[in-house]
Amino acid sequence: MNAALEVQALNKGFTLHLQGGIGFQVLRGEALTVMPGECVALTGPSGAGKSTLMRCLQGNYGADAGRIMVAHRGGLADLAAADARLVREIRRETLGYVSQFLRVIPRVSARDVVAEPLIDRGMDPEAAREHATTLLTRLNLPPRLHGLPPATFSGGEQQRVNLARGFAPDYPILLLDEPTASLDAGNREVVIGLIHEAKARGAALVGIFHDIEVRDRVADRLHEILPVEDAA
Numbered sequence: 543m544n545a546a547l548e549v550q551a552l553n554k555g556f557t558l559h560l561q562g563g564i565g566f567q568v569l570r571g572e573a574l575t576v577m578p579g580e581c582v583a584l585t586g587p588s589g590a591g592k593s594t595l596m597r598c599l600q601g602n603y604g605a606d607a608g609r610i611m612v613a614h615r616g617g618l619a620d621l622a623a624a625d626a627r628l629v630r631e632i633r634r635e636t637l638g639y640v641s642q643f644l645r646v647i648p649r650v651s652a653r654d655v656v657a658e659p660l661i662d663r664g665m666d667p668e669a670a671r672e673h674a675t676t677l678l679t680r681l682n683l684p685p686r687l688h689g690l691p692p693a694t695f696s697g698g699e700q701q702r703v704n705l706a707r708g709f710a711p712d713y714p715i716l717l718l719d720e721p722t723a724s725l726d727a728g729n730r731e732v733v734i735g736l737i738h739e740a741k742a743r744g745a746a747l748v749g750i751f752h753d754i755e756v757r758d759r760v761a762d763r764l765h766e767i768l769p770v771e772d773a774a
């Protein structure tokens with residue numbers, strides 16, 4: 543079986559322009575392979591670079607060196623070298639991302655926020671909204687909120703809209719950044735169920751889970767990110 547995602551010799555550093563252009567390295571020679579149906583949890587001390595790696599995997603941060611190969615459209619694409627158009631295409635078709643916080647779009651209802659990535663992938667808008675409603679209901683978002691823009695929702699309600707949006711399309715690769723951070727026990731169970739279902743259909747998942755119980759129940763493997771001075 544071929545990997546869904548393969549990070550090879552990835553380097554990423556930052557330059558602090560407000561401090562005289564000092565540069566520092568966060569990731570050095572990072573390597574990670576994720577197979578279809580597998581969930582890998584990123585671990586490591588605070589500040590080691592877990593979120594930085596996630597942002598690189600999402601195509602949000604460029605890499606200084608190395609490759610991020612994703613199985614895309616029957617071939618392989620290097621996200622680290624992809625231009626903006628290819629990054630958009632990979633995000634639409636192949637790679638989903640659930641962040642801790644919802645990027646609220648003014649005046650767009652929760653239902654439409656969730657339906658949007660399905661419509662972008664070619665699903666009939668009515669069917670997409672129906673699927674969105676099913677997922678929002680499964681995540682216990684009260685029906686009275688489905689038609690409202692999430693701007694005024696609570697943290698946990700916004701996170702559930704975000705989760706529904708991320709899990710709505712069957713992305714082959716799914717990145718999860720603290721997917722249960724603001725959730726109560728019942729909704730945490732729903733998310734654990736969604737993750738197990740995604741794995742069962744062959745999705746490759748990479749997540750940051752500060753909730754150890756959730757992590758132990760969903761992750762097949764831990765991948766530790768060490769601070770660069772320790773790793774050297």
Ligand SMILES: Nc1ncnc2c1ncn2[C@@H]1O[C@H](COP(=O)(O)OP(=O)(O)OP(=O)(O)O)[C@@H](O)[C@H]1O
Pocket residue numbers: 556557568586587588589590591592593594595
């Ligand atoms: N855009 C940026 N500009 C400058 N420095 C950054 C940037 N993003 C991250 N860093 C730095 O890179 C290092 C790694 O940060 P990162 O957020 O990846 O760590 P983390 O392992 O996710 O930590 P935590 O577990 O606390 O969330 C930190 O020292 C952070 O200050």
